[in-house]
Amino acid sequence: MSKLFSNLSIRNLTLKNRIIMSPMCQYSAHDGFATDWHLVHYTSRAVGGVAAVIQEATAVCPEGRISYGDLGIWKDDHISKLKEIVKVIEENGSIPGIQLAHAGRKASCELGWKRGEQIKEGENSWQTVAPSPIPFYETDNTPAELTEVEIEKIIYDFALAAQRSITAGYKIIEIHAAHGYLIHQFLSPLTNQRKDQYGGTFENRIRLLIRIVDAVGLLLDESHSLWVRISATDWVDNGWNPEESTQLASLLKDKGVDVIDVSSGGNLPHVKIPVGKNYQVPFAKEIKSRTGILTGAVGLITEANQAEEILQKEEADLIFIGRELLRDPYFALHAAKSLGDDLKWPLQYERAK
Ligand code: FNR
Numbered sequence: 157m158s159k160l161f162s163n164l165s166i167r168n169l170t171l172k173n174r175i176i177m178s179p180m181c182q183y184s185a186h187d188g189f190a191t192d193w194h195l196v197h198y199t200s201r202a203v204g205g206v207a208a209v210i211q212e213a214t215a216v217c218p219e220g221r222i223s224y225g226d227l228g229i230w231k232d233d234h235i236s237k238l239k240e241i242v243k244v245i246e247e248n249g250s251i252p253g254i255q256l257a258h259a260g261r262k263a264s265c266e267l268g269w270k271r272g273e274q275i276k277e278g279e280n281s282w283q284t285v286a287p288s289p290i291p292f293y294e295t296d297n298t299p300a301e302l303t304e305v306e307i308e309k310i311i312y313d314f315a316l317a318a319q320r321s322i323t324a325g326y327k328i329i330e331i332h333a334a335h336g337y338l339i340h341q342f343l344s345p346l347t348n349q350r351k352d353q354y355g356g357t358f359e360n361r362i363r364l365l366i367r368i369v370d371a372v373g374l375l376l377d378e379s380h381s382l383w384v385r386i387s388a389t390d391w392v393d394n395g396w397n398p399e400e401s402t403q404l405a406s407l408l409k410d411k412g413v414d415v416i417d418v419s420s421g422g423n424l425p426h427v428k429i430p431v432g433k434n435y436q437v438p439f440a441k442e443i444k445s446r447t448g449i450l451t452g453a454v455g456l457i458t459e460a461n462q463a464e465e466i467l468q469k470e471e472a473d474l475i476f477i478g479r480e481l482l483r484d485p486y487f488a489l490h491a492a493k494s495l496g497d498d499l500k501w502p503l504q505y506e507r508a509k
Contacts, residue, residue: 159467160460160475161497164207166414166450167378169251169327171207171474173499174467175488178454178478179210179255179330179385181226183267188215188228190237198241201481202250205488205499209245210330210383210417210476213257213337216317217310220258220338223265223272224280229256229317235324242325249500253328254321255385256314256372260338261286261299261347287341287348287355293425304352307364310338315371327380331368334387335422339365343386343404344396344423362404366411373412383452384408385417388439391427398439402446409449416443417452417476432456434466441471452476460491 286299492499
């Protein structure tokens, strides 16, 4: 049997294989509410055999959305449609997960397929916030520097969002601390120039994430698992770097985080990133080997053999698949066939196996 199709137990959860649907914004929500698009989109990947579905970045407060089309979980009314999604993912043999997010200075943008530029005024725009008043693009509006009281509110928003996620039935809670969104803006000295307890030293820059993890962790029992997505590097000198990521992962492990989902970049514009096959895998490997925490590899992993090799070489424990699952919802079923493994097809599709 391949490693890609071996089980992995985390707390009381059993992942039936190592393929995880990577969170991907659909820009199809209204006032944060999920729609039938989300129901069909996530159900299809569960039917397609992934071990877990991590739902796209779901905002913990309205101004934490990247765009007006983002999913949200800032009010109880959001829960009922999310419950439907969770139920159907589980009925189709996959574990439902949710990525909780705040976009910080990268909020108030157009939908992804409308180029995603910032909407600076009028309908569908709002005042962005950040650790320091530095816009992402020079031409963007300047974000408001968060006060310590406002930071407290954001930590509270993450905790309430996690509580609602549990009520909806999600089993994996992933905190989005990557891609230049709010938490990453705090981690990196290039975007965090605060002089208070949230800026300056490594301990201060990671404080927001640590406090969120502490607050969310208190709500979870053994039937849930807490994951954190990070960008392992800003890909520039003097930015957030792999060494700091490893130190952070070690602290998160001690705090009960089960998986580090290892991505990179996104915090600064105009950065040269050597994008290519497996380009982020070395970061997952480094964090795994130096801390012993479970890691997920992501980025341009598109083939069964490629995923299997990463696992065989112990470079990561889980494989997050993004765009390949948009092209092929049945990626996992096809991957099992190509590796000679037996992954249960839906009975309705048996004759196509
Ligand atoms: C993404 N990605 C992403 N990442 C994340 O952490 N939260 C999100 O909501 C999104 N949204 C999103 C939307 C779309 C349309 C794409 C294509 C990507 C990044 C994604 O999860 C993944 O890390 C990258 O796409 C790289 O993996 P692949 O696509 O090469 O497998």
